[in-house]
Amino acid sequence: ETGVTQTPRHLVMGMTNKKSLKCEQHLGHNAMYWYKQSAKKPLELMFVYNFKEQTENNSVPSRFSPECPNSSHLFLHLHTLQPEDSALYLCASSQDSAGGAGELFFGEGSRLTVL
């Protein structure tokens, strides 16, 4: 059992649908992250939130919209996605986002398939 929980674990959506991914961390951490993991590719950092404030947006298309209502919850709102957006979306948390020098705690991911 991890301290970071993601729902749903699997999601299939059409290109015109709107859906959201949810992440919750029970570790008391101040930083939360969204990563995209595609087969045989390095993890791609999408968004970073530190104390609920977005500190990084790695040129992610606007069809991905993050929301961080508090330090424990993170959402990724999805709309008008493309088939190439199909991937595993991982949420992670760390004590703070003082760079990548801190250990990351990951959720098990949401497997997204866009038809």
Add this chain to the structure above:
Amino acid sequence: GQNIDQPTEMTATEGAIVQINCTYQTSGFNGLFWYQQHAGEAPTFLSYNVLDGLEEKGRFSSFLSRSKGYSYLLLKELQMKDSASYLCAVVDSNYQLIWGAGTKLIIKP
């Protein structure tokens, strides 16, 4: 550009030893992580090296040479449960994490 290289896939035998290499070219260096990821599960932290040398933790050890831009993860007395992907990640001068694509390790009986 910044780059992390690690083998795509390796196969080893139960009970044996395997070494997974990671070479990096990054703008600065502030540490190197190894994570383990079983299929369908979350990546979990294995080790962090910031100084040269070998760090041992049970059956797993991690080595770093900053001058060579090189690290390896050594797994001893392999068990079937060690079948997983192993991710190498470097902290650059801006404290950004640069990830390798991961090495899938297959353990055979």
